[in-house]
Amino acid sequence: MIPFSPPRIDKHIIEEVKDTLLSGWITTGPKTKQFEKLITGYCGHRKTLCVSSATAGLELILRWFGVGPGDEVIVPAYTYCATANVVIHSGAKPVMVDVGDDFTISPSAIQKAVTHRTKVIIPVDIGGYPADYDQIFKIVNIKEIKEKFCPANNVQKELGRILVLSDAAHSLGASYKGNKTGTLSDITIFSFHAVKNLTTSEGGAICLNLSDNFDCDKIYNELAVKSLHGQTKDAYSKLKGGNWRYDVKEAGYKSNMTDLQAAIGLVEIKRYENDMLQKRKHIFYKYYNALKNKEWVILPPAENHFRESSFHVFLLRIKHITESQRDEIIQKVYDDGASLNVHFIPLPMLSFYKKNNYDIKDFPKSYELYSNEISLPIYYDLTDENIDFIINSLIKNTENILKG
Ligand SMILES: Cc1ncc(COP(=O)(O)O)c(C=O)c1O
Secondary structure, three states: OEOOOOOOOOHHHHHHHHHHHHHOOOOOOHHHHHHHHHHHHHHOOOEEEEEOOHHHHHHHHHHHOOOOOOOEEEEEOOOOOHHHHHHHHHOOEEEEEOEOOOOOEOHHHHHHHOOOOEEEEOOEOHHHOOOOHHHHHHHHOOHHHHHHOOOOOHHHHHHOOOEEEEEOOOOOOOEEOOEEOOOOOOEEEEEOOOOOOOOOOOOEEEEEOOOOOOOHHHHHHHHHHHOEOOEOOOHHHHHOOOOOOOOEOOOOOEOEOOHHHHHHHHHHHHOHHHHHHHHHHHHHHHHHHHHOOOOOEEOOOOEOOOEEOOOOOEEEEEOOOOHHHHHHHHHHHHHHOEOOEOOOOOHHHOHHHHHOOOOHHHOHHHHHHHHOEEEEOOOOOOOHHHHHHHHHHHHHHHHHHHHO
């Protein structure tokens, strides 16, 4: 069976993890700090804090920005549940909007959804393709929209507008007008979950790129404290002689990254641009070229004159099929020996969100994209033979189903 997204575990990763195990320090420490510096250097934003997951990172930022009951956060209906669940955790309301043909949040739908309660917009770079950040920033900076913004604390006052918080769980290394994700919004969150482009088994990063009137070193320290119970010192700095006394400034969270996780990330980030991303692009274009002349294919967005994907998954769509025919194709390819997937079931189709009065009928584009979408795998160890096998099985089964 060809799996959907196994991690790349090789001798370099095993050696670095072993080195950490033998170092006597396995939780947050020097490797996490080094990994943070490499992420900052690679993407070019101002400061990085590594955390235990992207979900934890999104949630920490909502708390830091002071989002709570009575506030609204605009999210796309077409995303993974983490994007909206964190808004629920904060006590605010996720205001869902539809997406465009490229799977990313629709700027015109955002503009219509803004109210005086809106505090944050969370665009999602689905499949690795960046949202339209210029359009999103144009909207948050429109005079009437800025006037609607009601700051409730000093951070919100200092920003003076809606915060743009990217869910870049899929898009490390993607770019928009030559700038890498991390630099495309106020704050960007990456995921290093096991199936992501760069993994630390579980993990995430908060990338600060706020304007110069914000002291990102100070915010980094605040977030680090928030991610560790509100405690003023982490275990590593407490170790240093005579440095044991600490205080707790707030009832913080427990979402720090460990050095064991960072050890995997250190190996991955060093070979990310020239090895991992190139391999992903190669796989993406093998699918692309094999399928582009099929009249039943809708190809995924990948590159245009100003956006380039990080090639996280291949979001194929098939014309003229129903949801159940799509499911049947996935099953038939699985029976042949390869796992495919769907990214994602739109949130308004999931029980929790249905119960909370979100209705997929209000998000026709999300439904249209979802109903005929099939995600093809992209990962480092996928061989050319595997790719050919997937393509042949997909074409055979799709054409059989289309013939009826
Ligand atoms: C779009 C999106 N956002 C957020 C997340 C959450 O990432 P993590 O598992 O690191 O919390 C995921 C994970 O699959 C995702 O796909």
